[in-house]
Amino acid sequence: MFEIEKKVIEEAQQGKPTLLTTEIPAGAKRLYLESYGCQMNFSDSEIVASIMRENGYYTTHNLYESDVIMLNTCAIRENAEQKVRKRLTEFRKLKKSKPSLIVGVLGCMAERLKEKFLEEEKLVDIVVGPDAYRSLPELVGEVQGGQKAMNVLLSLEETYADISPVRLGGNGITAFISIMRGCDNMCSFCVVPFTRGRERSRNPETILQEAKELLASGYKEVTLLGQNVDSYLWYGGGAKKEFKNLTEEEKSTAVNFAQLLEMVAEVDKDLRIRYTTSNPRDMTNEVLEVMAKYENICKYIHLPIQSGNSAVLERMNRGYNRKEYLDRIAAIKRIMPDCAISTDIICGFCGETDEEHEDTKSLMWQVEFDYAYMFNYSERPKTLAERKYTDDIPEALKTKRLEEVIAIQRKLSLESNKKDVGKTFKVLVEGTSKRNENELFGRNSQNKVIVFPKENFKKGDYAMVKVHDCNSATLLGNAIVE
Ligand code: 5AD
Ligand code: SF4
Numbered sequence: 001m002f003e004i005e006k007k008v009i010e011e012a013q014q015g016k017p018t019l020l021t022t023e024i025p026a027g028a029k030r031l032y033l034e035s036y037g038c039q040m041n042f043s044d045s046e047i048v049a050s051i052m053r054e055n056g057y058y059t060t061h062n063l064y065e066s067d068v069i070m071l072n073t074c075a076i077r078e079n080a081e082q083k084v085r086k087r088l089t090e091f092r093k094l095k096k097s098k099p100s101l102i103v104g105v106l107g108c109m110a111e112r113l114k115e116k117f118l119e120e121e122k123l124v125d126i127v128v129g130p131d132a133y134r135s136l137p138e139l140v141g142e143v144q145g146g147q148k149a150m151n152v153l154l155s156l157e158e159t160y161a162d163i164s165p166v167r168l169g170g171n172g173i174t175a176f177i178s179i180m181r182g183c184d185n186m187c188s189f190c191v192v193p194f195t196r197g198r199e200r201s202r203n204p205e206t207i208l209q210e211a212k213e214l215l216a217s218g219y220k221e222v223t224l225l226g227q228n229v230d231s232y233l234w235y236g237g238g239a240k241k242e243f244k245n246l247t248e249e250e251k252s253t254a255v256n257f258a259q260l261l262e263m264v265a266e267v268d269k270d271l272r273i274r275y276t277t278s279n280p281r282d283m284t285n286e287v288l289e290v291m292a293k294y295e296n297i298c299k300y301i302h303l304p305i306q307s308g309n310s311a312v313l314e315r316m317n318r319g320y321n322r323k324e325y326l327d328r329i330a331a332i333k334r335i336m337p338d339c340a341i342s343t344d345i346i347c348g349f350c351g352e353t354d355e356e357h358e359d360t361k362s363l364m365w366q367v368e369f370d371y372a373y374m375f376n377y378s379e380r381p382k383t384l385a386e387r388k389y390t391d392d393i394p395e396a397l398k399t400k401r402l403e404e405v406i407a408i409q410r411k412l413s414l415e416s417n418k419k420d421v422g423k424t425f426k427v428l429v430e431g432t433s434k435r436n437e438n439e440l441f442g443r444n445s446q447n448k449v450i451v452f453p454k455e456n457f458k459k460g461d462y463a464m465v466k467v468h469d470c471n472s473a474t475l476l477g478n479a480i481v482e
Helices: 001-011 039-054 079-099 108-113 115-120 133-144 193-197 204-217 250-255 255-265 285-293 311-313 322-335 354-367 384-388 395-420
Strands: 030-036 058-061 068-073 100-106 126-128 148-151 174-178 219-225 273-274 301-303 340-347 371-376 422-434 439-443 449-453 464-472 474-478
Touching: 030 204, 039 058, 039 068, 039 100, 039 133, 039 174, 039 219, 068 079, 068 108, 079 100, 079 108, 100 133, 108 115, 108 126, 108 193, 126 133, 126 422, 133 148, 148 340, 174 204, 204 219, 204 255, 219 255, 255 285, 273 395, 285 322, 311 322, 311 354, 322 354, 340 354, 340 395, 354 395, 371 395, 395 464, 395 474, 422 449, 422 474, 439 464, 449 464
Parallel strands: 030 058, 030 068, 068 100, 100 126, 126 148, 174 219, 219 273, 301 340, 340 371, 449 474
Antiparallel strands: 422 439, 422 464, 439 449, 464 474
């Protein structure tokens, strides 16, 4: 899930924020839209672009020619918020030289800080939370009338199901489809339930429709997005209910995640399906069996562990312990021996002892994750952990632990890649390699990036590629040409 976040961070560090852009007709109003955070946020930006397009705004990558700037923000860790603040200071300068410029803050940080943004960050004109994007054109109008404007209402129903996203900044081959919104899990460290509200699932018909439209316009891969896809349940709309609490009538037409996955896989055998994020507490064998049954459902699962110690998991309110997580891993490996697994790990959560940290390290060795996203714990206002526990691990110790887990993961990723040398994979070509224009890159089902000489292949093709070498990040191969 956080590959994009990583990319954004890297690019932001190089002073190159990720830009979202489309072609603009002459004379159209221009929207500069910048997106931080998870894939869900990028997917939301495509909805925002669509809503604004309906109202005459076209996205531009040229900040200086824009009429409206919108920053879609992330609140997951303190450093994500710092980046946004820094960017807003830059916009402040721009606004001084162009007073008609409208600056809006969208997304999770907007939801978290609400009116504080209008009060403290003086040059922000609009504040809009993740469930209020339909009101954006109206709010822009209010600002043009001389007011500040805000809508941070969260909803039990909003899924933007009827909005056809404007695909931004992508490669034309892979796209996101949002299948649900919000989160009801209440992990003690996490701000998402406060910024994205209650969990609700999107009508499967509209998901299928979106997949078919993508296929018809040349896309070859869709990633189904949700904070906790395993608890997807469509029974007619509205806030999440457990299956057992549905009426008999609702039960007879309900669609769970395994069924949704199967429906999307049936759209076309050449349309690849990925999804994220799974939750160890809710992941069923039914989902694993559907994955195993369809070649076009990618054999890759992102299953965040957060900590390898059961007491820490309890404090995190994750709803599973070490053994239960390992049981889920065993089920994945039994049902799909070739499935790659990645995870998220938090270092230095409240009260984490050296022994508890060692348990995370031993679990990593035991599971042999193919990839991991690793973070220092960052206390977030309003969360259960902030209210109940002390953020008592010194920053230096958090970082030391983080460095240890990063070092382990680097070895595990390299080992995992070495095991692939000599194997042949079906690769969906996503584009030309950045390093060498005579080489292409793409991913195999396991989500590993493979680079190979281009021969006669092009973006969007499937190529059978035999791997001859690797490093910890990439596989190198040659296409098998008949
Ligand atoms: N501090 C550090 N990492 C966090 N994550 C979520 N909240 C926090 C936090 N407060 C991480 C978790 C989650 C991923 C999306 O971000 O590992 O799985
Ligand atoms: Fe995504 Fe969470 Fe960041 Fe919101 S806070 S953008 S849901 S990662």
